[in-house]
Amino acid sequence: MKQQFENYTAEDFKVWKTLFERQAKNLKDKSCKEYLDCLNELKPVLNSESIPRFEELNRVLTNQTGWTIEVVPGLIPVADFFELLSKKKFCSSTWLRSMKQLDYLEEPDMFHDIFGHIPLFMNKAYGDFAQKMGQIGMRFKDSEEVLIELQRIYWFTIEFGLLKGNKPMIYGAGIMSSFGETNFVYESGVEIIPFTIEEVVKTYFCNSEIQTKYFLLDSFEDLYQSLDRYAEDLAGL
Template sequence: MKQEFDNYTQEDFKVWKTLFERQLDNLEDKSCLAYLSCLSELSEVLNANSIPQFEQLNDVLQRKTGWTIEVVPGLIPVGDFFELLSRKKFCSSTWLRSMAQLDYLEEPDMFHDIFGHIPLFMNCEYGDFAQKMGEIGVRFKGSEEILIELQRLYWFTIEFGLLQEAGTKIYGAGITSSFGETNTIYEKSTEIRLFDIDEIISTDFNNNVIQTKYFLLPSFEELYAALNKYEEQLISLACL
């Protein structure tokens, strides 16, 4: 599959511009520095003025970190998703929400997949973590239990992770791409736990509601180190 750029309508371009400008402004003091600097590094090919052309984005991404975008029709089986991650390919849809539904999404659209996810793949530590998660998913693809643990880890980091950095900052794409959720994480009722991989892999999540529990990561290095340790435990258990 590939992006059919000529099929985007005037409304699509307007939606993209509206979402991009509104969220860039909203994230200024809430997003982690790594996300903001990666976004700025991509600014020639990822900006409010135009829906991004995946070929151009891929050129820049691939040159810097080896990651590329893989166009998918929507949600794909988890095994396929991890297999793509292990090959440094991140899935994206190509459709965009309508102007009438700026803040309502049943499934991730291109704004979530590209604006939310893609910039941090310019960061090597973050990308290494995502690739390693994919490799573990491939290695243990026969274990439903391990795949569930990995999905939870993915959820509470890549989708909804927070980073400790002069306060609580956002790095998870589910928050980064959501105007509403970017603001609700700072409400008093939100529970923010310190990053703990053992707690995360045993914590269920609900993808149909705004989250009420998040995990605060000390650094991206910590993310990779925790995943490495988790992999070593899995390998030693598998060898018993």
């Protein structure tokens, strides 16, 4: 599948610009520095002025990291998703929410997939972590138990992870791409606990409810090391 750039409407461009500008401003003092650095590095091909052309974005991303955006029709089976990750391919949709849906989404759209997820793939430790998740997923694709644990790891890191800083800083794409959720993280009633992979694999999540529990990570290097240890433990079973 390919992005059909000519099919985007004037409203699509307006939605992209509105979301990008609002969230870039909102994230300035809330997103981890790594994300902001990556976003800045991608600025020539990822900015508020235009819906990004995946071809251009891939040219920079693949050249520098080996990662590629893979267009998918929507949510795909878990095993396929992990297989793509293991090959350094990250799935993205190409559709965009409407002006009326700025703050509500049932399924991830391109703003979530691209603005939320893609920049951090420019960070080596983060990219290595994501690829390793894919490799573990492939190796244990017949183990329902491991796949559930991996989905939990994915959920509480790549989607909803927080990183240590002056205050908990956002790196999860589910928060990054949502104006409401970005601010919700700092409200009372939210539980932020230190990241340990042992705790994460035991933690249930529901993808249709707002997240109230977040895991706070020391660094992306730590994240990779944790996953490495987890994989070693699995191999020893």
